[in-house]
Amino acid sequence: MRRELTQCVERKVDELVSLTQDLIAFPTINPPGEAYRPCAEFIGRRLKKRGFSVEYIRGESAPGDTDRYPRINVVCRYEGRGPGPCIHFNSHIDVVEVGYGWSVDPFAGVIKDGKIFGRGACDMKGGLAASIIAAETLIECFPEFCGAIEISGTVDEESGGLGGVAYLAKRGYFSKPKVDHVIIPEPLHKDQVCLGHRGVWWSEIETRGSIAHGSMPFLGDSAIRHMGAFLSALEDDLYPALGNRHTQMPVIPPGARSSTLNINSLHGGQDEGHDGLPSPCVADSCRIILDRRFLIEEPLDKVKGEIVEILENLRKTRPNFKYELKDLLEVLPVMTDKNSPVAQAVAGGIRDVLQKDAAYVVSPGTYDQKHITRLGHLHDCIAYGPGKLEMAHRPDEFVGIEDLVDSAKVMALAAYSLLCEPEAQPLRKQSDHVHS
Incomplete structure (x- = not known):
């Protein structure tokens, strides 16, 4: 069944590439917070067609929130056939300024040498696209699963996340019993599980x-x-x-x-x-x-x-x-236990897809895990996604198409482990060795 899931992802390569390009095309530059609403609504329309309930939440009175630049977040939820845990894929939709030194149009999603170029391709619209394809594939292949899958597109991560995940976490969107596991598809290499940050x-x-x-x-x-x-x-x-x-x-x-x-x-x-x-x-x-x-x-x-x-x-x-x-x-610094359910589910997916043990790492910079832990009091949260961290915020930013596909497979398998075979979790623990 796990092989069937990864094969289904492979059949969606063109769709994954196209979705990544579509997301890059929204110039969601922060500051000031451009194109948040149309990008959020694009995500919402797509997932609503696939059976998700869709909610738009404005981060009212958050820094930068104005009628001209409203802080619009989207949260989408798919209910399974019975009660069970909820796995949430959270991605920020904002990107940093373009800067100088580009050789391609930063919002055209140019494909060259097996890579998709564009501002946000790596950080982190490629990860958002991969998580959407992963979730849709699981629902398509195993519609009888119990529990729920959520996908969110949130704002302002690049400026602290106060109008995005922090705003939502204060209102219970990242807390039990609504959510049990969180994967944030930040670009921290497809063979690594990121446990937290400095x-x-x-x-x-x-x-x-x-x-x-x-x-x-x-x-x-x-x-x-x-x-x-x-x-x-x-x-x-x-x-x-x-x-x-x-x-x-x-x-x-x-x-x-x-x-x-x-x-x-x-x-x-x-x-x-x-x-x-x-x-x-x-x-x-x-x-x-x-x-x-x-x-x-x-x-x-x-x-x-x-x-x-x-x-x-x-x-x-x-x-x-x-x-x-x-x-x-x-x-404050954050570091999830590497033997937590979500960390082990992702590590198991990496082992299946890449035929190697996952490395456990910590990010040099903060990301929205800080709010999920601090405000949502939810600690089963890690970052995992396609792309190379060193490409973030640089000119000619890119994400590799092969990395997109592999990470979508890993996320689909992680969701399968957490929703469809939780009894397998104890078997998926790796040794205590920490890869560096």
């Missing part, structure tokens, strides 16, 4: 100064120079310390097994005019956005405390140093 703390720091004429800077106080002192302290003290910290979490790529700090943006002084000429003033404000990724071994209060300590030392030792620190986002 933690993240986003913060904004503003240094203050005093405005004066640019020809007489001695009459003012440059906020940019104050920020420069802070940056120098980061380079001299914090960056070397972070590089020496390592985690036992199987994070990929290996460089992410250390603590990291990225300076996302820097804004200082007055805006230049339309002609590009500067205002001749001393900067009285400078802002910086920090992206700190931390390990499961690091307490959040220590992560924050290191930044505060640098700022306080500057306040005490540097004349007129004034600052304001603002929290933007904080998420």
Whole structure:
């Protein structure tokens, strides 16, 4: 029966490719949140024709939600022939900005060399398409299953997920008894089960100064120079310390097994005019956005405390140093037990399809598992999907067609294991060896 399921997926290759192209064609760029509604409605129309109930939920009052850019999520549910568990496939429909350096139209779904190119092809419309085909195939091949299958297309994952999965999780959409198992088809390689992610703390720091004429800077106080002192302290003290910290979490790529700090943006002084000429003033404000990724071994209060300590030392030792620190986002590290039902079901599918043991990994960046665990209190959740993580957000982003097909087979087999043969779960546990 498992072979019948994978053969059925193979017969749907053209449909899988076409569906991926159709999803790429929606320019769901976030920010600002374009084309959310038409993309959600496209998913809803397709699944309604196949017997799913469809619900559209707007993330009202979430960051970025406006009448022009409404945060529209779609949740589709197919009820089996009797009571049983529910497996939910959750994919985000938003994509990041296009950026420079493309050799193809980023929303045309160009096929070349066995790959589909486009913004979101890898992250993660290919995964969404593969999960839809997997679910439809299971329903077609085994209509007598007990339980339920859900598929959702949610928004704003790229900006924190507050108008998407977080909004839904607060309202019980990712909690028992409605949902038992969650697979998020993020692009973490088709032979790997992603158990979770590192933690993240986003913060904004503003240094203050005093405005004066640019020809007489001695009459003012440059906020940019104050920020420069802070940056120098980061380079001299914090960056070397972070590089020496390592985690036992199987994070990929290996460089992410250390603590990291990225300076996302820097804004200082007055805006230049339309002609590009500067205002001749001393900067009285400078802002910086920090992206700190931390390990499961690091307490959040220590992560924050290191930044505060640098700022306080500057306040005490540097004349007129004034600052304001603002929290933007904080998420603790998450890691599901690799012997959980959904992790083992996916690992069994990988073994059947690829003839190899699955590797268990952890993502360097967060994704919507954080909300499902934290707000939905549902811990049987992993990420698994087609695509290579290193292609996400890059120009000429692509997903391999073979990877799409293989991952659809794995997801179909995982759903079969959880809905049609739960008694087989104990037999599908792998050894305690963690692949890295």
